[in-house]
Amino acid sequence: MTRSLVIARGAALPDVEPIHAIIQPYAEKGTLLPRTRAELCENIRDFVVAELDGKIIGCGALHLYGLHLAEIRTIAVPPQAKGLGAGRLLVEALLEESRRHHVTCVCLFTRIPDFFAHMGFTIAKREELPDKIYKDCVHCPNLYNCDEIAMVRGKLPEKTEHRDMEIPIPLVRLGQ
Template sequence: MTMRVVVDNGPGKGRRAAGAKSRRAAKPATALRAAVSADAPALHALIAAHLEEGRLLPRTLAELADHAHRFVVAVQAERIVGCAELAPLSAAVAEVRSLVVSAEARQAGLGQRMVDELGRRGCREGFTSLCAFAHDPRFFVRLGFSIVPHTWVPEKIAHDCHSCPLFRNCGQYAIVLDLERAHAMTDAGTGAAVGNRRG
């Protein structure tokens, strides 16, 4: 037997709830696109504004201009509110870097959308693994990444870690997504995005 629970919101609460729903519905749509070199100042400002959260590494304007083509950006009302980079570490492995969403644009799934897009791009470009390094791995684990020992990503160690002053005392988790497996799940008609949650 199923019990149905009915909640009486009162005459005013229903109108307030409807108004809040209307305001959420009126929020500008957010589109994803590939970044271009002209986006470098906006990327630099977005990353710099969130450095104090302690989850991002600083990036120079020149570096961002050179590597803008690696980024996917989330655009809302012609303003960049999110970004993420697909950074090659080897012919097989790419890293998610500089993943950030503006505070006012969070809780809308933009982080997942950008990681999904990087996963699709990674598949098209022939990468077999997508990795990330984070102090809090929960976001990536929800998207199907697995926590692994750092030594499972030797490309990252060779590329960045050896020159890091915290190399022997790293507080970050290494997280990896098998792109071939994720892509096969999508091709099999499961409806799962590349970085979708595990069922």
């Protein structure tokens, strides 16, 4: 008997419903930020999905800030699909996409740093990622008590190499 292989591919609009169904339970628990179907439609080009026998069993997205930085986000695999390698495959596909765009640093925020450390990510200080903080963290309900760990792979952006103007960072303790 042959074992089915998990594959990764770029997401398309028909994938919005399965992606939403995978993300929603994690959003309800506060593990992931909620995403509406409209947001998923608008950002579907950022997503990759993992498939097993034609069924979507995971998703992830790559948000581009510029040549200096991209963020891996919304990595989700439902409990019944864990252990099949979908999470690793999604991260590898998103890293390949970042290379295609010549991005020098990829960041992510996680509660499972060991998983990403095995893939070459190292812990970083949040303050070293002002683009991420300004764009997303300031809108997060957990801003003042965030338990996620910032991680990066690649060369951290220097303050002046990627912005025409300074981006204000909220005056809160942002952790490590």
